[in-house]
Amino acid sequence: MPKSRIRRAAMAVVIALAPGPVLAAPLVVATTGMAGDLVATIGGDCIDAEVLMGPGVDPHLYQATASDVRAFQKAELIVYNGFGLEGQLADVLAGLDRHKATLAVAEAAARAGPIEALDGEAGYATDPHLWMQPALWSQAVPAVEAALARLAPDCLEPMQRRAAAYRQQLQALDRWMAASLATIPSGQRVLLTAHDAFGYLSQGYGLEVRGVQGISTQAEPSVAAIQSVADLIAQRNIPAVFIETTINPRTVEAVIEAARARGTDVEVGGSLYGDALGQPGTLADTLVGMLIHNTRVMTDALGGQVIPLPEALAPWQQRREEVAP
Ligand SMILES: [Zn+2]
Structure with missing residues (x-):
C-alpha cells in the first residue's frame, strides 16, 4: 500500500518567522489523503504527517497491514475520517493503547455545525463522504488545529494562521x-x-x-x-x-x-x-x-x-x- 510522508509549507499562506523546521516534529498518522491534507496543511513544518492510503486505494475495503499497525503505534495522534468509512479500522484502533490520541475529522466536522451530515444507508448510519462539500469539511478545521496545537504548542500561532487561511480557501472553493x-x-x-x-x-x-x-x-x-x-x-x-x-x-x-x-x-x-x-x-x-x-x-x-x-x-x-x- 503506497504511503506518503508530507512535510509541507501550506500553499498561499504567509508563514510568520517562527523558529525554523522543528527537528523532531510529532508524528501524526492519517488514514485517507483527505484527512492527511487537513493535517499537513495546518501542521506545516510543525508536524510530520504520514498518510496510509495512497491514490487509488478504496477506504471502504481498508485492512490494516502490519506496517500500518506499527505506524499507529508510533504516532502521537491518529487522524481518520470516521463514520465507518475505513473498513476494518475500528478493530485496529480498539487493539491499540487506550490512551492513544485519535481524531475522527468527519465526525468532528458534523458535530461542529452548522451544516449537518447526511444519513447513510446499508450499514452506514451516516454518509461518511463529507469532504465532497468543502464548506462542511471546513467545519473540521478547528478540531484539527486544536489537536495539533496540543502536540506542538510552540507552533500555535503559525498553525492558527494556516488553519484560518485553509478554512477561507475551502469556503471560497465551496462558493466556486x-x-x-x-x-x-x-x-x-x-x-x-x-x-x-x-x-x-x-x-x-x-x-x-x-x-x-x-x-x-x-x-x-x-x-x-x-x-x-x-x-x-x-x-x-x-x-x-x-x-x-x-x-x-x-x-x-x-x-x-x-x-x-x-x-x-x-x-x-x-x-x-x-x-x-x-x-x-x-x-x-x-x-x-x-x-x-x-x-x-x-x-x-x-x-x-x-x-x-x-x-x-x-x-x-x-x-x-x-x-x-
Ligand atoms: Zn466511498
Whole structure:
C-alpha cells in the first residue's frame, strides 16, 4: 500500500518567522489523503504527517497491514475520517493503547455545525463522504488545529494562521463549486457514478446523484442495480456517466452497455476522484485540487460552463497550468 510522508509549507499562506523546521516534529498518522491534507496543511513544518492510503486505494475495503499497525503505534495522534468509512479500522484502533490520541475529522466536522451530515444507508448510519462539500469539511478545521496545537504548542500561532487561511480557501472553493455547478442545465443535473460518494454534492449544490453501488463498495453491484441506472439514463436522456479512480471501471462500462441496449448512447464523462486523492504531481494531489478537477469534469460533461477560479484559489490556478491534467 503506497504511503506518503508530507512535510509541507501550506500553499498561499504567509508563514510568520517562527523558529525554523522543528527537528523532531510529532508524528501524526492519517488514514485517507483527505484527512492527511487537513493535517499537513495546518501542521506545516510543525508536524510530520504520514498518510496510509495512497491514490487509488478504496477506504471502504481498508485492512490494516502490519506496517500500518506499527505506524499507529508510533504516532502521537491518529487522524481518520470516521463514520465507518475505513473498513476494518475500528478493530485496529480498539487493539491499540487506550490512551492513544485519535481524531475522527468527519465526525468532528458534523458535530461542529452548522451544516449537518447526511444519513447513510446499508450499514452506514451516516454518509461518511463529507469532504465532497468543502464548506462542511471546513467545519473540521478547528478540531484539527486544536489537536495539533496540543502536540506542538510552540507552533500555535503559525498553525492558527494556516488553519484560518485553509478554512477561507475551502469556503471560497465551496462558493466556486456552487457557481460552476449551477450552470448545468436543469434537465441534465444528474450525476451518475460507480458508488454513492457524492451525496454531499446533492446536499450542497442541488445535483441529483445516483451511484450504481450505494455507499459501500464491499459487494459487487447487482445486475438489477445496473439495469435500474440504465433505465434512468434512457428515460431522462442523461449525457454522461462518470468513473471513479478508486473503483473498477467495469461497473460503469456495464451501465453504458445496458443503456446502449435500450438505444441510448451515453458517454463516460470523465474520471472523478471519489474516495482518494490523485497521484503526487497531479492537480488532484490535494483536496482542493481534487475538488477543482471533479467540478470541472462534471460541469463540462453535463453541459455547464466552468467559471474562473477566485483569487483565494490562485495557487491552484497556477498549479493547473504547471502539472499534468
Ligand atoms: Zn466511498
